[in-house]
Amino acid sequence: MNVSSVYVYYEDSRATGGTFALHDLVLACVADILGRPSWELKRLVAGNPKRGSSKVIGACIQDGPRLSEQHVAVLLDGDQLDRALDLRPHYCKRDAHDAFKKKVADARFELFVLDDNIETLIERLTELPGEFPLMADALKKDLNARDSVFARAARLEPARRRVRTVLSFDRFVRRIAGWLNPAATDSLSP
Numbered sequence: 001m002n003v004s005s006v007y008v009y010y011e012d013s014r015a016t017g018g019t020f021a022l023h024d025l026v027l028a029c030v031a032d033i034l035g036r037p038s039w040e041l042k043r044l045v046a047g048n049p050k051r052g053s054s055k056v057i058g059a060c061i062q063d064g065p066r067l068s069e070q071h072v073a074v075l076l077d078g079d080q081l082d083r084a085l086d087l088r089p090h091y092c093k094r095d096a097h098d099a100f101k102k103k104v105a106d107a108r109f110e111l112f113v114l115d116d117n118i119e120t121l122i123e124r125l126t127e128l129p130g131e132f133p134l135m136a137d138a139l140k141k142d143l144n145a146r147d148s149v150f151a152r153a154a155r156l157e158p159a160r161r162r163v164r165t166v167l168s169f170d171r172f173v174r175r176i177a178g179w180l181n182p183a184a185t186d187s188l189s190p
Contacts, residue, residue, distance in 0.1 A: 007069040021150035023047030028154040033177040053084035060104040077117035112172040
């Protein structure tokens with residue numbers, strides 16, 4: 001049983017190795033909001049990568065009753081979510097949220113939909129010249145390169161600021177920060 005306060009499901013996969021760099025980036029962004037070191041958040045926010053939105057939704061349904069966390073965030077790519085939630089193409093986010101709530105009937109679960117997909121975050125990082133030597137491979141969905149880019153972004157404050165300009169990602173990290181410390185996010189605009 002986890003002792004974390006927040007549990008996060010990711011549609012993304014982790015590369016080989018023991019860490020999940022996207023989760024490390026999320027923790028670093030949340031830490032920026034809270035003014036705390038990200039290592040302190042590792043025990044408070046657990047991450048669970050799955051490979052594909054259908055697997056995430058299935059895990060939410062199956063694991064939900066066993067999770068002890070008060071809050072569960074679900075981060076899914078928006079580009080193919082219509083298939084996983086049986087939506088019409090070009091769905092609106094409200095339809096996605098409603099369909100998710102029908103499939104995962106647990107109030108602790110909150111869906112966050114990236115505007116396109118995880119590569120959107122990587123593309124945003126291309127605007128920081130010279131910082132990420134494996135960027136081209138990461139954009140081609142090479143998991144090791146992507147983990148390298150996300151791990152480096154987690155360590156660089158300008159990179160964390162840059163990925164938070166993806167508004168759907170920013171809402172996701174602000175929500176997690178708010179669950180951990182509501183007072184820290186009261187002054188943040190929606």
